[in-house]
Amino acid sequence: MRYIVTTSYNANKEIVRLAKNIAEEFNVKYINRNHVSKYLKSGKIDFYYVVDKKGMLKIKWKDGEFFFHQGIAKIRMENIKHGERDYLIESLKPEKTDVVYDATCGLASDAILIANFAKKVVATEGSEHIYRVVKWGLKRYISDEEWINNAMKKIELIHDNYKNFVRNQPDNSFDIVYCDPMFENPIYESNSLNPLRGFAVYEPLSLEDLEHMVRISRKRVVIKTLKKDSLYEKIKNYFSKEFISRKSGIVYGVINKSEV
Known part of the structure; x- marks a missing residue:
């Protein structure tokens, strides 16, 4: 599956740095969040990792997302x-x-x-x-x-x-x-x-x-x-x-x- 790493919208410098480090660790591209929709629409990626404003990591795709939580x-x-x-x-x-x-x-x-x-x-x-x-x-x-x-x-x-x-x-x-x-x-x-x-x-x-x-x-x-x-x-x-x-x-x- 093809994917990239990005951040939530309007992320601060620390979150951007964290996302870039994760992208390097995963050996994939870091993409500015504003450009992610183009990658999805063109079919270049299947999903993407997001580092949110709290520094948590989640996976998102066109119509869904997966993230860690305390669940049930x-x-x-x-x-x-x-x-x-x-x-x-x-x-x-x-x-x-x-x-x-x-x-x-x-x-x-x-x-x-x-x-x-x-x-x-x-x-x-x-x-x-x-x-x-x-x-x-x-x-x-x-x-x-x-x-x-x-x-x-x-x-x-x-x-x-x-x-x-x-x-x-x-x-x-x-x-x-x-x-x-x-x-x-x-x-x-x-x-x-x-x-x-x-x-x-x-x-x-x-x-x-x-x-x-x-x-x-x-x-x-x-x-x-x-x-x-x-x-x-x-x-x-x-x-x-x-x-x-x-x-x-x-x-x-x-x-x-x-x-x-």
Whole structure:
């Protein structure tokens, strides 16, 4: 995909300098924001990175944008505090001493929530563009929720495909492994994920991947899938326990290492 780096309109010198440095790092052109529309109309670029006035990095294209935000992590934590169930946390059962591997980071909303309950989250993201925006956000985003700021500090984000990563880790490297591959039957009502779809890595989870995830885990592996997806049928017999949302059909399947 073809892209450039620019700033928001009327950016100050510091933001322009930052954008030029990013363009150099990405090995692409820096373009003044006033000229970006010409590049889009002529078809010279597919999208562009924007450094906004707060120094945050986002991706924009003709009819959409993708940027880092605290997402639904804040809402989910409020729900937990009010006694509502959260199947992700229930299935993972993270403890304060646990190091958790999040195989498919995406916007990092799951990783942020997990990190609040764990010692550390190591996350991988296979998409270069999603990785760049989220990595930048984890370093620079400031939430009005202190728990989110603390959680983000406990996330180590790595640009790698989980299939490659799990094969290069020693046995029992992590207490818990969590994988949330892209659904075969997307839930388009999930507005937070929709902007990512054009940049996401679509690679189905294989049984060999699952075996490596079990191998590198110490306590358990949790796979998030849809009950109507073929992945569920393929791996459901491996689950020790399931947490299923009746409303969405989302399944958190737990494989306890002690039962393998």
